[in-house]
Amino acid sequence: MSYKSLLVHLDTSQAAERRLEFAFRLAQRFDAHLNALLTLTRPETGSFYVMAGAAEFIAEHERIARERRESLERAFKATAARTGVTGDWRVSTEYPNDVAPDAARFADLVIAGQFDPNDPESFVANQFLEHLLLEAGRPVLVVPYVGTFASIGTHVVLAWDQSREAARAAADAIPFLAAAKKTTIITLGEQGGEPLGSRLPGTDIGAVIARHGATVDIDERPSVPAAAVGDALLSRAADLGADLIVMGCYGHARWRELVLGGASRTVLKSMTMPVLMSH
Template sequence: MPVKDLLVHIDHGRASPARLDAAIALAAAHDAHLVGLYVLSRPHIPGFIRTQIPPVLLKHQEEALGTSARQAEEHFNDAVRRAGVKGEWRCVDGDPEPVLSLHARYCDLCVVGQRDPEGEDATMDPAMPDRLILTVGRPVLVVPKVGDYPVIGKRVLVAWDASRLATRAVNDALPILTAADHVSVLAVNPRGGEDGHGDIPSADICLHLARHGIKAEAEHVYADDVDVGAMLLSTLAAEGADLLVMGAYGHTRWRELVLGGATRHILEHMTVPVLMSH
């Protein structure tokens, strides 16, 4: 199924302009409709504290929120107009994760930003983007908090472990993989057995991709002393890839938070946009 409906999360953080540019580039490449979603999220202030805040300060806060939203809308409309992309602006009250999850269910791909603890957005939702990836039911493209990404999906690396999540990610990424110039499928420390890889790791999924007209290279590496996430980042750099495709949270999220895992490592240290599915 082609990508025809994109949604991008817009905020007033430092990474938002580059995220919008990346979403516009994808929309233009796939002749897709682009929804820009701005969530009017207010800091959670306990009632007993709010009663002690002068009303004039609360009024100024509301005015500042409205001004930021209007500036973001103007920037979005100007950017899509200059790019010749079909765009639609939405501004919704609420918390980012549930609002995005609701709206993204009616799109083919949701574009969000990497969590930026050092950013200036005081209303940043701590559930983003992790919980969104787990709950939305759609593929999520996470754009790094630093850098510009005008080209996404020309050289793609697929992280393959023969799991349900990896299978879902590959299927979700098919429209992008079809348009790519180069696709590599990498299995890190592949295992055999009934629930593992075949005789040649990554070969079976590459054969499936070939039937979709996608010429993919099967790769595998054994490196028990290297973290899977670190190996993926190293391979991305070595191959000059501009997109990573992977399943997200093969283990429970709390287990990855406590013990670490490939998803957590990539979300914290990503160097290129990552398409994740759960």
């Protein structure tokens, strides 16, 4: 099993070009085809028409978008030529929460960026990552906005709680887990569906992963309150020197918004290494 079709989502943020370079490294690693999707959004003029300087703001936004679009396209074509990676470049002005999940369904792995609160250009659409994670039906590898991550997947941490989402994430991450020098399965909190004390939590999924050639350790952590699971996972992964976290993404629709579970929200906000999430 391998990833043969990758999709990288791009925006006009400062981190976008590093994300593109990251995607090309993965495409080389897995000998995969790489599609790049750049989504462009335009401010709703109706929200600004009474504000002084609105026209100048919109013009500046469009200038930045045009320059970064051209820069990213040049980088994509130049890197494809240099590396021999096959791929397609696409720019869309459609609503990102519609077009990105649709495009993601034709990829084995989707690469997206963490929101940077200090860079307005990293805002793609309202709840963009939530829509992508919950609607794509594909694993999403979220890349932090800080860092270059020249290597990934040398030491993988798999968050395990026996849920459907965690099982999906473990299966989706097999190409990383099988190639890693080490995979640490971290168990936090109660393990549903397994009698208490019957065996070390994580043993069964560890055996499944090991059959793919993975080297597996199990790290049973003390139970923590649900609200602290995300922080505990990030802290332990950092202590272990991991360079990739694999976890299930929990979420549901509630009235007009999508709601992620507490651990998923925490990790997406505070991550310092790439995180592969599956729903």
